[in-house]
Amino acid sequence: MGLKRAAYYLYTSDKIDAQTAKQIGLVNEVIPLDRLLPRAWEIAERIMKKPRSVRRLTSAVLRRPWKRLLVQDLGFHLGHELLGLRLNKGL
Secondary structure (H helix, E strand, O other): OOHHHHHHHHHHOOOOOHHHHHHOOOOOOOOOHHHHHHHHHHHHHHHHOOOHHHHHHHHHHHHHHHHHHHHHHHHHHHHHHHHHHHHHOOO
């Protein structure tokens, strides 16, 4: 989605429909509800055909940026959450 577009949606609270979500890269596919579970199983079966080592390494590579952000920004986010709690209680 990108930071600019994310900021826009955070500030405006605009709703994102399925087609827009696909267009801006939040989702890869938009399918009817009755086709959702069969499609999920198709994807899961494709993934499980890969060797276990490939699945584990792929998972580690994909999680790495999220872990780095968590470590770098944990204090920042925690501080904001605590401030939000305090403001909501009117303290």
